[in-house]
Amino acid sequence: MFSLSFEPVVREDLLDALSNEQAGALATFEGWVRNHNEGRKVVLLEYEAFEPLARKEALRILEEAKQRFDIIEARCVHRVGALKVGELAVWIGVTAAHRQAAFGACQFIIEEIKARLPIWKKEHYTDGSSEWVNCREHAHAH
Amino acid sequence: MFSLSFEPVVREDLLDALSNEQAGALATFEGWVRNHNEGRKVVLLEYEAFEPLARKEALRILEEAKQRFDIIEARCVHRVGALKVGELAVWIGVTAAHRQAAFGACQFIIEEIKARLPIWKKEHYTDGSSEWVNCREHAHAH
Amino acid sequence: MAEDKPIRVEYYALLRDERGQSEDLIMTTAASARELYEELQARFHFSLPWQRLAVAVNDEFQRWDTTLYANDKVVFIPPVAGG
């Protein structure tokens, strides 16, 4: 299950949906909006998605995680819209019988999400300027 | 922060305590009571701890995690007492500026917790029998 | 000479900011996604070369040399930053 959400993520709902009597392990990852990036003070982020393709690609990533790791279920929610410092930007949860598979799949999913989903992030700084992350003319992606 | 809890874990309280504007990543691990183990159907678990030493050793593990990984904070709660299938037995949460440190420390902590804390688990099976896990006379720990 | 065909282009993120709007319906002779980007880049002064972007046609990733057909929907994808 993947969704793009304009509203804050409600963790308990996601966790309840993952509940399973076969599962001995849950690994989660949350990406939070930091108050700084590359030495600049961040006050606000805007996330924007090319929604139809972001959804399709995210479901492919979750499916790949199930092929590669012995997991039971994997879910991911990515926020879109304006986010303040401290807000949750992405949530990933993976259940498995055993912990190694849960951790492995959770790390795989966040790496692929970051590399492959058509989602962009504009940082707004304390000095009033703003910038699309990774899009500087002579910059390289990190 | 480490605690042994006779009451169900309230995740939101733990997450709120980890909230930090420098943190870009949160990795969590939860161990859940499965309905089976080594082919036997489990109905109930009892966790028992040698409390003073379990607390000391857990704090040492969290301190070691901070030495080894570039993390901001790490917290762990371990349940004691009787737990039903599906209940959360252990919760670990680690914040960091970046995700690799959060994942690495979270995995380190659960491995060390399992290997080092003087905590025992008695499984009660559907056939009415019970057993202290890893304590069979000719068995080896897994 | 190739005939003009209608193509719908949607702009996101940096490209939307640089274009000043989120969509164009254009008539073009561009045979491939790459040719279309270069045409639009010359016209709207997009800052990034096509090598830094990816491209989607009809909501699916495609290679830059993919052939464009009338009424295709094209999205140029600047470097992503999800997660």
Added chain:
Amino acid sequence: MAEDKPIRVEYYALLRDERGQSEDLIMTTAASARELYEELQARFHFSLPWQRLAVAVNDEFQRWDTTLYANDKVVFIPPVAGG
């Protein structure tokens, strides 16, 4: 011959079940934690050999050859299963 000294032993998990109670205050001549365990194992028929256990003295892990003193609190630690 060594003198008797009082030692407090607490039992957890399997050992508590096998002992049938959670504590003993005993007089013993055992010089080390290992000698004490072997003495108690003979008396209470504990199923596991000392090699499968760890030992704590006064709430801290210790080696099996650690010397015991009067009024020490000793806990034998069966194979753990936390997490």
